[in-house]
Amino acid sequence: MSQAQPLIIDVHGHYTTAPAALGAWRDLQIAALKDPSQKPDPKALKISDDELRESIEKNQLRLMKERGSDLTIFSPRASFMAHHIGDFETSSTWAAICNELCYRVSQLFPDNFIGAAMLPQSPGVDPKTCIPELERCVKDYGFVGINLNPDPSGGHWNSPPLTDRHWYPIYEKMVEHDIPAMIHVSTSCNSCFHTTGSHYLNADTTAFMQCLQGDLFKDFPTLKFLIPHGGGAVPYHWGRFRGLAQEMKKPLLDEHLLNNIFFDTCVYHQPGIDLLTKVIPVKNILFASEMIGAVRGIDPQTGYYYDDTKRYVNATENLTDEERFLVYEGNARRVFPRLDAALKARGR
Ligand SMILES: [Zn+2]
Numbered sequence: 263m264s265q266a267q268p269l270i271i272d273v274h275g276h277y278t279t280a281p282a283a284l285g286a287w288r289d290l291q292i293a294a295l296k297d298p299s300q301k302p303d304p305k306a307l308k309i310s311d312d313e314l315r316e317s318i319e320k321n322q323l324r325l326m327k328e329r330g331s332d333l334t335i336f337s338p339r340a341s342f343m344a345h346h347i348g349d350f351e352t353s354s355t356w357a358a359i360c361n362e363l364c365y366r367v368s369q370l371f372p373d374n375f376i377g378a379a380m381l382p383q384s385p386g387v388d389p390k391t392c393i394p395e396l397e398r399c400v401k402d403y404g405f406v407g408i409n410l411n412p413d414p415s416g417g418h419w420n421s422p423p424l425t426d427r428h429w430y431p432i433y434e435k436m437v438e439h440d441i442p443a444m445i446h447v448s449t450s451c452n453s454c455f456h457t458t459g460s461h462y463l464n465a466d467t468t469a470f471m472q473c474l475q476g477d478l479f480k481d482f483p484t485l486k487f488l489i490p491h492g493g494g495a496v497p498y499h500w501g502r503f504r505g506l507a508q509e510m511k512k513p514l515l516d517e518h519l520l521n522n523i524f525f526d527t528c529v530y531h532q533p534g535i536d537l538l539t540k541v542i543p544v545k546n547i548l549f550a551s552e553m554i555g556a557v558r559g560i561d562p563q564t565g566y567y568y569d570d571t572k573r574y575v576n577a578t579e580n581l582t583d584e585e586r587f588l589v590y591e592g593n594a595r596r597v598f599p600r601l602d603a604a605l606k607a608r609g610r
Contacts, residue, residue, distance in 0.1 A: 269333065270330060271334075271601070272333070272335070273444075273526055273548045273550045273594050274552045275334035275336045276337055277339055277364055280309075280339065281313045284307065287304075292347060292348070304358070304359055307359060318375075325553055325567075329570055331551070331572060333376065335377075335601065338357070339360070343357075343449075344416065346415050349384055350384040357380045357381060358395060361379050361405075364378075365377050373608075376406055376601060377403055378409060379395065380408075385415045385420065393435055397435070404604060407443065407600075409444050410432060410445055412465060414448075417450035419468075423475070424487075425478040440484075444487075444489075444490055447465040458556035462494075463491055463494040466490060466495075470496045474506065474518070478522075479518075482522075486597055488526060490526050490528055491528045491552075497538045497541045498541075500542075516543070524547070525548070526549070527547060527574070528550050532573075532578070535575060536580060539578050540580050544593075546593075547588075549571070551569050551571040553567070555569060575589060
């Protein structure tokens, strides 16, 4: 299917510009870990619709209009998830608040935002405890995906790999509700790893390699993972991964992983997007910018924002117009079937 004007769907956006009251409430919650009598009531957090509107209109929505993107899959701020803080109850309360704010944004701007859920993960806690929040977000909020943190410890990697049965309760729910997971870590509390400069990219690469080593998609043939930040080091080292799979007597990566694993375009320079689109099959690439996120500056070499990834996708010579349609719209509708259904219900 070819269309003159694809819908530009950005599959990776976070509410990084939430009103300051949210961070202040979180500070109280963290402070109360030492003195539970000081635990703040979630109801004490009051953010009006006008405040939400302003935080979006001045920031994400303004840039979406400037850059020409239509719809963002919007989840709570990734570095704020900080699953390593407190216990399950801490994460549960925090996730509920953050998800509700993304839901309210999606209600205020239904043409421009649709939600993806943060899960109330906590180190050492059974992931099945996340299911009530997951289901609330899908059923009550109309969210179309989840963010799954493969390392809720924040940089110490003491959870089993993603291929372990430990994670299966989440995967069963994902398959049941037909939602993909973006594999997304949060803040690093290990000083060896800078949060967005190394921990994020390490996690992207690690998630892919875990899947390569395992046979997860034999158990879950329809499970879908979106590996963000262009797949970390994966596309650049595709030959290494192909070679490792060969030595491990795994099927070709096309068959072993590429029916289930997808990459976004949060790569902040033209040569990176050129490499991604040359190495990874087009059906596995989804447009995203993760703006206003880790890298907020302007590239002096181009005069444009680093995270204005649409420029690179438009400029790359590796994509035809039909392939560009897939990257901008077609693949997102396929990987996020609930997004496709929500769009169709609105006549789009
Ligand atoms: Zn992100």
